[in-house]
Amino acid sequence: MSSQQQEKYEESELYRIRHSAAHIMAQAVMEMFEPGEAQIAIGPPIEDGFYYDFDLPRPLTPEDLVAIEKRMRQIIAGQHKFEKKAVSAEEAKAMFADQPYKIELIEGLETGGVDEYGEPLDEKPEISFYSHDAFTDLCRGPHVEHTGKINPSAIKLLHIAGAYWRGDEKRPMLQRIYGTAWKNKDELEAHLGRLEEAKKRDHRRLGKELDLFSVSPDVGSGLILWHPKGALVRHLAEEFCKDEHLANGYDFVYSPHIGRGQLWEKSGHLKWYQENMYSPLDIEGNEYYLKPMNCPFHIEIFKSRVRSYRDLPMRFAEWGTVYRYERSGVLHGLMRVRGFTQDDAHLFCREDQMPEEIDRVLDFCLHLLRGFGMNEFKAYLSTRDPQKSAGDTQRWDDATEALRAALDRVGLDYEVDEGGAAFYGPKIDLKMIDALGREWQLSTIQFDFNLPERFELIYIGEDGERRQPYMIHRALLGSMERFMGVLIEHYGGAFPLWLAPVQAIVIPIADRHIPYAEEVAARMEAAGLRVEVDARGDRMNAKIRDAQNQKIPFMLVVGDHEVENNVVAPRLRSEERLDALRVEDLIGRMQKDIEDRM
RNA sequence: GCCACUGUGGCUCAAUGGUAGAGCAAUCGCUUCGUAAGCGAUGGGUUAUGGGUUCGAUUCCCAUCAGUGGCUCCA
Incomplete structure (x- = not known):
């Protein structure tokens, strides 16, 4: 591992790029509103990007995001210098007189000994501003030298979300814009590509594609129906x-699934955990609760x-x-x-x-x-x-x-x-x-x-x-x-052999190979393997495609050659093709892999 | 729960203030094929639900339900 990779994120160039991008975004957002209409909260770099929280007179729309991004590129092109200025708490408060969130942050730094996230600080920090172009923010830095150091084709605003001020649900809900920024366009695209790839592995998507489970609005939210393969x-x-x-x-x-109220009284759940428990059932005048935990039963x-x-x-x-x-x-x-x-x-x-x-x-x-x-x-x-x-x-x-x-x-x-x-x-x-x-x-x-x-x-x-x-x-x-x-x-849905719901699928090339395919499947099933035969009238190519998409570990192609020699032609889902094998040899190989939980 | 967005046939998605269309899937037929989609036909939607506006709503508005991304929460 190079020293480059071991560098702390907080000290890296990417961190400064993202931090600066957050300031530039805040400038672009503030320019959309009349002075005094919009308030800024905090806007730090995060893993893979940055965000900034705003209190605005209206909700932002996806179109706003496009406009903000465009304006950011203009600001970047201006090559505005980031300039730091250390100030006293009084100066800071005067500067941000119309920014209540900033005033609260300054007071936290000044007296409470907490940083912008509410985390305690060991010592009273210096209060500083960072300015670029027409925008000034309370900030400890660091930033890039000037806005032009940010690659305009390596930034992208991703989405708008709600976020409570200081993470406290009793305080105002702010609008947060998430963005991502990289050193160059290739890195940005690689990152967006990774997000796309991640979506393909999302268990909700695979659950549907592989027919593993579902939820039904009529059954209720958060209640899972396991389909045969998932089960x-x-x-x-x-x-x-x-x-x-x-x-x-x-x-x-x-x-059991339910227990009397007195049990949950005794365990303390009704006192400490009731907000997570469902309303009681009435059974002959006694209250019974669905169990949120098993402990009291095991204790009994x-x-x-x-x-x-x-x-x-x-x-x-x-x-x-x-x-x-x-x-x-x-x-x-x-x-x-x-x-x-x-x-x-x-x-x-x-x-x-x-x-x-x-x-x-x-x-x-x-x-x-x-x-x-x-x-x-x-x-x-x-x-x-x-x-x-x-x-x-x-x-x-x-x-x-x-x-x-x-x-x-x-x-x-x-x-x-x-x-x-x-x-x-x-x-x-x-x-x-x-x-x-x-x-x-x-x-x-x-x-x-x-x-x-x-x-x-x-x-x-x-x-x-x-x-x-x-x-x-x-x-x-x-x-x-x-x-x-x-x-x-x-x-990614490609379960190892011992867990795969279908371990092998036999693919006859033409209809005349179906009886042999059935025989192969029967021999494998007799050995305890989970096997299907794709006897549809489709071409072999289509059957292989479907089996690949279903991530079936072994695809066993059988045609004239295999029937004649009493073998199968295995293809693995890795796309590797094995030499033709006798069914008994294949069974032996699969059983060994299953035993080793491969 | 809160903020924002979304909800069109099983799936992915299109379209419009004048009651919806494609691909995949399904069914049927033709094809019998050598390692990731053969061809054709057919059926399938009261556009999530309930209200409202309108001559007319799937399209606009409201509510509800569900989902998505966050926030908060997470014994």
């Missing part, structure tokens, strides 16, 4: 995981008899389907839904078992994800917030230490979210990146110091004393819905 992939994924759970010391349990199983220290650790696992109210605007394909199935488990263990239990579960988690070819995830450790934490501080510290040690031992890079834990315990989260670059949390391993207290969980120790077990809540794939969404995008 098969999910089944295979679950089967693998369930077998691994059994092999790794888990016991499966089942619990633990509590169903007296547990001895000899019984621990206990690991109750369940593919538990939960329902949570999510605000309509956050729903997203399979990634964010209202009904989903967690690969949930609750671990109950003794104090002396706890560190090993954490090691085991993290290893197991990585084992499962890697079983699906996933090796790149972001890990987060969330620690105690002293302001809001339930349970014993010593236990918190021990638990956090165990999590940290486990992460260090497996050598995962992780980010520590100080004080980011929920009130009931520290946790590790693993997140994956989707096709569009968004992060989605899959795995979570979290301690719970609250529920054991509320449900008075105990086991009898070696000394005959009643002790409280450690309780660890964990979901490794997270939810099957989200996991499938990530999995589809990870493979």
Whole structure:
């Protein structure tokens, strides 16, 4: 890796280009309105581009975007110098007297010790302006030397979105324009090409094209219908995981979809989580709630008899389907839904078992994800917030230490979210990146110091004393819905052989080859493979095209030559063509790949 | 939930203030073909839903529902 690539983004030329492009865009937008009509908020560079937030007298339209972009190019052509000027807070406020958002930012810098994003600053920063042409912004820089340093054919405004001032939903909704800027036209086009490619991997699109799942407005938003092929992939994924759970010391349990109000009262969900729960059902005068989590049920199983220290650790696992109210605007394909199935488990263990239990579960988690070819995830450790934490501080510290040690031992890079834990315990989260670059949390391993207290969980120790077990809540794939969404995008719909809903399709060249094709398929099916025959009257070329688009791993062409020699001519979806093979040899090869989960 | 945009046959999309058209898919027929689309015919839409404006709405307006991009949220 060259030093160029290791350069910090904040210090790079691209960063200055994008930051400057944001200022130029702000100038273009301000010029569209009378003085005093439009307010500017903040406009930083971001990954691959920049944005700027405005408070404007009317909504922007896509046509405005075109006009703004055009004006930006004119400003660029003017080669206006970016000039910095350090000022006092008083001067700054006088300068931005008609810009309330800027005044708030200046006051934050001056007194509150927070930067433009509301992040705390160590020391009082210098207040400075950057000016170019007729536009001046409160800004710490850096910028390019002059506007002409920006390549006018390497910028593009992408879309308009709403954004709350300072990210606070109680404050005004501003209009944000997102743009992208690069060093030259080729880089811009490469970036736009990557966005196009990413769209092709979008699980919502592939879900339709490969006939995996759908949602129906009549069923409801955020409620997934799994079609046969999608259900098969999910089944295979679950089967693998369930077998691994059994092999790794888990016991499966089942619990119902609803539970009485008093259960959720006791667990605290009605107090802390009610806004995510659906209204209760009335059953003979009793209130029942759809479960948003499985924990209380697993706890009841633990509590169903007296547990001895000899019984621990206990690991109750369940593919538990939960329902949570999510605000309509956050729903997203399979990634964010209202009904989903967690690969949930609750671990109950003794104090002396706890560190090993954490090691085991993290290893197991990585084992499962890697079983699906996933090796790149972001890990987060969330620690105690002293302001809001339930349970014993010593236990918190021990638990956090165990999590940290486990992460260090497996050598995962992780980010520590100080004080980011929920009130009931520290946790590790693993997140994956989707096709569009968004992060989605899959795995979570979290301690719970609250529920054991509320449900008075105990086991009898070696000394005959009643002790409280450690309780660890964990979901490794997270939810099957989200996991499938990530999995589809990870493979771009081209599932490995062991997961492919159709593993091979036999393509007869002419109708007279159909009986042989059927025979080949039957022999393969007898060996446990998932095979179809394309007996349509279309030409072979059309059948191959369809099979390619369906991303079927093996296409087996059979014509006169194959019938005569009792072989098949395999084509892989990589477009590689194999030499003609006897069916038995092909079966052997495929079975080996399946066993190796290729 | 908030801001903006979108909603036309299964899919992708076109068109218009005078009740809609293409390609793919489907069905049928012809073709029987050697590694990414053979040819032809046929059927299929009360233009998301409910109101309003208008002589007339799918087109304009409002509401609702759903989706998309963001923001907020995300035990």
